[in-house]
Every structure is written in structure tokens, then in C-alpha cells.
Amino acid sequence: MTERIEAEIRARIEEWATATRAKDVDRIMASYAPGTLSFDCHSHLQLKGAAALRQHLEACMPCMRGPMTFELHDLSVAAHGEVGFCHYLARYGATGPGGEEHTGWLRVTVCLRKVNGAWLIVHDHCSVPFDAQSGRAMLELAPEHTERASAA
Amino acid sequence: MTMTATDATVEIQGLIENWAKAARTCDIDGIMAAYAPDIRAFDAISQLQFKGAEAWRRHWQACLEMGSGPTIFEVHDLAIEAGDGVAYGRFLLRCGGIGPDGKEQIGWMRVTVGCRRRGGRWTIAHEHSSAPFDMASGKALLELQP
Numbered sequence: 001m002t003e004r005i006e007a008e009i010r011a012r013i014e015e016w017a018t019a020t021r022a023k024d025v026d027r028i029m030a031s032y033a034p035g036t037l038s039f040d041c042h043s044h045l046q047l048k049g050a051a052a053l054r055q056h057l058e059a060c061m062p063c064m065r066g067p068m069t070f071e072l073h074d075l076s077v078a079a080h081g082e083v084g085f086c087h088y089l090a091r092y093g094a095t096g097p098g099g100e101e102h103t104g105w106l107r108v109t110v111c112l113r114k115v116n117g118a119w120l121i122v123h124d125h126c127s128v129p130f131d132a133q134s135g136r137a138m139l140e141l142a143p144e145h146t147e148r149a150s151a152a
Numbered sequence: 153m154t155m156t157a158t159d160a161t162v163e164i165q166g167l168i169e170n171w172a173k174a175a176r177t178c179d180i181d182g183i184m185a186a187y188a189p190d191i192r193a194f195d196a197i198s199q200l201q202f203k204g205a206e207a208w209r210r211h212w213q214a215c216l217e218m219g220s221g222p223t224i225f226e227v228h229d230l231a232i233e234a235g236d237g238v239a240y241g242r243f244l245l246r247c248g249g250i251g252p253d254g255k256e257q258i259g260w261m262r263v264t265v266g267c268r269r270r271g272g273r274w275t276i277a278h279e280h281s282s283a284p285f286d287m288a289s290g291k292a293l294l295e296l297q298p
Contacts (some may be wrong), residue, residue: 037231037242039262042287045244045296046262063287076192078266078277083235085266087192087278089200107194107201109264109280111240113233122233123242125264127282130292132197132218137285137292141200 006077009084009112012119013075016110017090021070025057033113033120041106041126062097069093069103073143082114089143090126104128104139160234163274164241164267168227171276175225178216184209188268188275196261196281196292219249224258228298239267239274244298245281259283259294 012031019027029050038047040056047053075088086109093103111123128137167186174182184205193202195211202208230243241264248258266278283292 039242039264039282040284041282042284043293044284045260045293045298076278078238078268079235080238081235083233083238083240085238085240085278087194087266087280105200107280107282109194109266109278111233111242111264111266123231123240123264125242125262125280125282127194127196127262127280128285129195129197129199130283130285135291135294137290138198139290143200 002080005079005081005084009077009079009086009119010075012112012121013072013086013088013110016121017070017072021068023061023064023068025054025061028057029054031121033115033122036121037123039125039127041128064094064102065097065099066095079112083112084114084119085109085111105142158234160239160269160274161232164232164234164239165230167267167274167276168230168241168243168265172225172227176223178219178223180209180213180216183212186276187279188270188277191276192278194280194282196283223247223249224256234267237269239269241265241267260296260298 016031032050034050036050038053047056069092071091073089075086077086088108090106090108092106096102106126106128109125110121112119113122128139130137171183171186187205189205191205191208193208202211224247226246228244228246232241243263245261245263247261250256261281261283264280265276267274268277283294285292
């Protein structure tokens, strides 16, 4: 039972990632419940509701040119009944409007609810950590840095 | 989001309130009591992730030593959705303290927690805290208001 639910949630996350790689806002939004609340990695403290999230995504997409990389790593799922959450690291890569390459790692948490037989995202949280001294987003961090520090 | 006043929701509210109170009083044992031993945390500063309570405790200890004076650590707009043994919560955290220059440094963070019920009690199995960054400057946006 739990294995089936986890597989359903993994499928939802994979579908969301495929839509993101395709930069297809309609397809991305199909994974969200109307009342979703998002904490995205840049620009806003929070985005309340699907309409606000859609507006944010539509503003973001023109900033990325060419093919987009979005790989899921280390995905962990916890779910039971109709409530689930999962977390993973994402390796992303995109080309900016001036041709500059952006690559790095994001942390992503996704909370879902089963609505009319389908798992939908009711909350998600995407971020990069910042350096407490300089206040700069640490866009250069990779998972191997974590492993070394944790083993120290 | 619909919130039902189930026993689970009340228990998780209590868990988060106790956790925040422990953070305000720099009580590391009280903070760690909220977490599952196999916690995976994405914190707002320093590293991509922390795996396990031991690594997470070391990070918390370092954070507590950074501040001085009274700690501001307020939970706002808490929303919880609880199922049978699995739940999540999200809130905005107004946090900060008095900096070395004597000035109050306060910012808003976003926090998401994933909870599991094991052995008759809820614990935080996953925590994600962050501030958004500004695309132009590459700096964390700590001054954004809800």
C-alpha cells in the first residue's frame, strides 16, 4: 500500500520535472492544487494560490534560453493515506538571456494531497542556502560538500 | 488549505511551539527533542543539507553561538495538514537578534517541516528553512515582509 502511494508521488514529481524541463507552464501548473502556496528560491517570500504561482513562472521562463537541465537526486518520499511529502536535491542548468550559463543545485520540498484520486502539490519550497557573513546565495554548493562536512 | 482540528494537528502545533520556545532560550536539547534521529534538513545558511541528528545538532550549536542577547524566533501563519502518521507544516519565521554592533537584525524566513509519528509521538523528519535571493544581486532577501 505504502509502496504504491510512494510510486504515485514519485510519478507526480517526475511529471512536474519533465514539464519544468519543457518550460511548459500549463503542464507545470497541472500538478498543483488551486490553493497551493509556494516558497520559491528567488524574488518573493511566498506565492499564495495557483494564479500567483503561474504569474511568477511566466515571468521566469523568458529568462531561460535553450534546453534546460533539471535532474532529481536523492529523492525521499513519506506518505500515508492522502497526505505525503518528499524532498530532493535538483541539479539545474539553463542559459540566461545574455547567453550566460547558470548551473547549480537546489533543495526542494514538496507537500501533496490526494484529491479526487490524483496527488496534487498543495505546498512546495525551493531554495539555495546563503552565507551568513556575506548574505550571498551559495549557488556554487554541490552535494559532495555536504558529505565532507558531515563526515568531519 | 483546509485545516481540521484533529488531535494530530494539535499535537504538531505543540511540537512546533515547544521547538520555537527552545530556540528562543538557546536550549539545544529542547530543540533537538523535536527531531527524528534520521532527520534530513535543508537549512537557510551554510550547506545544502544536513543528514542525521548529529550533524544537525552541530549546525544548530554553531548557529546559537553566532547570536548574542535575546533571540527573536516567532512562528507566523502556521498551517498543518496531518494524515495517518504523516504530516507537514509550513510557516513564516520572524527571526533575529541583537548583532555585535548592538543593532537589532531581524528577517523573515520560510519554513516547511515534514513530520512522522513513530512510537506514539510526532517528530520532525524533514525541515527546510530558507530566504529567497535576489536574481540581480545574488543576495538573500531578508527584508521582505509577508
